[in-house]
Amino acid sequence: MEPLPLSRAFTLIEPGPVVLVTTHDGTRPNVMTISWTMVRNFEAEFALTTGSWNHSWRALCDTRECVLAIPGADLIDTVVGVGTCSGADTDKFARFGLTPLPSRHVRAPLIAECLANIECRVEEIITRLDLVLLRGQAAHIDPARTDRRRLHAVGDGTFYADGEHFDRRAAMRAKLPEGI
Amino acid sequence: MEPLPLSRAFTLIEPGPVVLVTTHDGTRPNVMTISWTMVRNFEAEFALTTGSWNHSWRALCDTRECVLAIPGADLIDTVVGVGTCSGADTDKFARFGLTPLPSRHVRAPLIAECLANIECRVEEIITRLDLVLLRGQAAHIDPARTDRRRLHAVGDGTFYADGEHFDRRAAMRAKLPEGI
Numbered sequence: 001m002e003p004l005p006l007s008r009a010f011t012l013i014e015p016g017p018v019v020l021v022t023t024h025d026g027t028r029p030n031v032m033t034i035s036w037t038m039v040r041n042f043e044a045e046f047a048l049t050t051g052s053w054n055h056s057w058r059a060l061c062d063t064r065e066c067v068l069a070i071p072g073a074d075l076i077d078t079v080v081g082v083g084t085c086s087g088a089d090t091d092k093f094a095r096f097g098l099t100p101l102p103s104r105h106v107r108a109p110l111i112a113e114c115l116a117n118i119e120c121r122v123e124e125i126i127t128r129l130d131l132v133l134l135r136g137q138a139a140h141i142d143p144a145r146t147d148r149r150r151l152h153a154v155g156d157g158t159f160y161a162d163g164e165h166f167d168r169r170a171a172m173r174a175k176l177p178e179g180i
Numbered sequence: 181m182e183p184l185p186l187s188r189a190f191t192l193i194e195p196g197p198v199v200l201v202t203t204h205d206g207t208r209p210n211v212m213t214i215s216w217t218m219v220r221n222f223e224a225e226f227a228l229t230t231g232s233w234n235h236s237w238r239a240l241c242d243t244r245e246c247v248l249a250i251p252g253a254d255l256i257d258t259v260v261g262v263g264t265c266s267g268a269d270t271d272k273f274a275r276f277g278l279t280p281l282p283s284r285h286v287r288a289p290l291i292a293e294c295l296a297n298i299e300c301r302v303e304e305i306i307t308r309l310d311l312v313l314l315r316g317q318a319a320h321i322d323p324a325r326t327d328r329r330r331l332h333a334v335g336d337g338t339f340y341a342d343g344e345h346f347d348r349r350a351a352m353r354a355k356l357p358e359g360i
Binding site for chain 1: 309
């Protein structure tokens, strides 16, 4: 994994990819699959919808840290597998052959097999809304990957990978942050 | 446009498509492009990040209604155009040749050219967080469209259309709401 400027981290989340969210409860790492995410601004702040129905919730609340790992299309069955079992009774890193890498700012691990990882601190949890607000601390990408297609969950058990690419940078220039 | 069961509306937003958000200020309709959206639950509740920097903000606050319209990949240049001018000085429906259709529950119009539309009421606005919480009232799709690819903004002026499709319904069954 190589560093990605934090100012570009929002470009990993804005397209709405499925993410693998890692946590570390002090004893071992865990990971969950989440599609309900949102960019909050251009400063690497994000929102997640989650709550106590997820085993990772306790670690998220207690440690106030996590990593948003962006899987590529090659990890489709890992994404589904991680999303359909629980860290309560499963070591998901072992079961799905995921390699935890040390983060720089948080104890939750990066995932070596993912396209990119964003280390995050929890800024605020609004339990009434099942809302977790995150602030990115550092971002990392694997520049060696040739297939960089992200996955998008439809929510009905089907997924799309990124397809045709449209470059409208010239037309969008006035609306983009400097340097993006 | 034909009705889509409201229980399936989240499947329009979960993949993270660019949306066109229509409002109606009492005088005329307006529309903005937004990518910062999130599903909040399986009951057609959604979140948007937006704020007073958008001309539509006033209508959203005053009327507490909007429509989330899902453009197909054919509308890429409309999405960019709508996102780079302002309703303050432009009739965007006229300029981009968009056809407003009457909604059933709200005054904000559906967009005939879009793949789907979700009529929404504003449940709550948290200005401190630039957060708007929406509740879907009805959903509509255009079943006649053959190209149903949605668009995903990267945030750097480029976009991806939905590409390869993966069916993992069997593996996901236990995690899906009844009937999805």
